[in-house]
Amino acid sequence: MGFRLGELVERLGGQLEGDPNIEVIGIAPLSDAGASHISFLSNSKFRAQAGQSLAAALIVSANDDATVAESYKGARIVVKNPYVYFARAAQLFEAQTAVIKPAGVHPTAFVDPSAQIDASAHIGPKVTVDAGAVIGAGVIIDAGCYIGLEAQIGEGTHFFANVTFQAKCVIGKRGIIHSGAVIGTDGFGFANEGGVYVRIPQTGRVVIGDDVDIGANTTVDRGALADTIIEDGVKLDNQIQIGHNCVIGAHTAMAGCVGVAGSAKIGKYCTFGGAAMVLGHLTIADNVHISSGSLVSRSIHEPGQYTGFYPLAKNSDWEKSAVIVRNLETMRDKIRSLEKTIKTITKHEES
Incomplete structure (x- = not known):
């Protein structure tokens, strides 16, 4: 199974330089691509390698095309952003081989009679769906997941195996939550009386927008009173901790092991490198980029790149x-x- 180059361009756009009837069966890196693959050049420093690639076709930018074409003799699809084009092409190839989960509820699943499950949803083995939960059209809930009391899951969202989605939490459309993630656990809320900690009930929710990806073993705490909010398009890597009452702005991305303490407010289109830490009750503006391993100890009100770690040395x-x-x-x-x-x-x- 594959695609003709002409078909790819019809679906995804771009300017094709070469035979539209060439068929490719998959995407491969420049170094590994063969005569049945399409590859891509997203970094100009690899122009020479692209020129020697054995791929049937390359996805290139207009800035790189002329140089690459001097030595590369295959077809080329010239686009504005080769990396994004590669991502969209990869989705097409993935869809060709994807295993379609059958609609319906597995016999070993437990579904409370008051839960509402769309007929097109897939509820896998050993899943528990608690009272009042609402599961939308085309949702996939893989084996061993727990869906809490009155939780809501939007159309086309996919929970991989063993996700815990606690009571009254909400996620929108086309979300992805990977195995081991826990959404809606209690936040770390305690009052201190003479050295003894008194628990503060965590009665808020976690409210997640559309097109949000959450990685394996990531945890998002429910709010103490108000909600913890993850806006549309946010991407969270594996093993991230989001504290209670945080707001993560739309299309912000965080790499693995980032920690965000409670009540932090993070803007839109931000990025956080791996193991960055954000202290509680801080505000971070839109379009802020935090380097890996940095500690954010004060609010940031202007966009830009920020680094807060000491360079490695002997x-x-x-x-x-x-x-x-x-x-x-x-x-x-x-x-x-x-x-x-x-x-x-x-x-x-x-x-």
């Missing part, structure tokens, strides 16, 4: 730097004293 060099940092206050006092002395000498000479 341990001996790091220890020397640490000594310097510890002595900065003393060094500052000495410098100020020297500045005063120099100022006094200069004034005396001038007089």
Whole structure:
């Protein structure tokens, strides 16, 4: 199974340079592609490799096309953003081989009689659907998932095996939640009385928009009173923690092991590198990009790239730097004293 290049262009757009009847059966990296594959060039530093590729066709940008065409003799699809075009083409190829889950409820699943499940939804083995839950058209709930009391799952959303979706949580259309994710667990809310912690009931929800992807073993806490909100198009990688009452703005993306403490408000179109940390009750503007491993300890009100980690060094060099940092206050006092002395000498000479 495959696609003619002409068919790909008809579906996805782009300018085809070459034979539209060439058929490709899949996408492969530049180094591995053969005569039945299509590949893509998304980074100009690999132009030379693209020129020597054995792929039947390449997806390239207009900026790279002329250079690549000097040595590459296959067909080319010229587009604005080759990486995005590759992603959309990959979806087409995936759809050709996707296993279609049958509609209906597996005999081993438990569905409360008051739950509403669209006839086109798939409810897999050992799934539990609690009272009052609403599951929309084309939803896929794989084996072992738990859908809580009055939870709502929008059209075309897919829960992979062993997702926990707690009471009254909501997710919109076309969402994807991967195995082991827990949505709607209690937030970390306690009041301290003389060193003893008193639990604060977490009565809010998690409300998730459309087209949201949530990775394996990621946890999103329910709100204490108001809701935790994940807006449309957000992409969360594996093993991320989102604290209670956070707001994650539309189309923001977070890489693995990011942690966001409670009540943080993050804007739209932000990115967070792996293991970045955000302290609670902070506000981050739209279009902010946080480097991997950074600690965000204050609110950010202007878009841009922010980095907050100390560069890796040999341990001996790091220890020397640490000594310097510890002595900065003393060094500052000495410098100020020297500045005063120099100022006094200069004034005396001038007089």
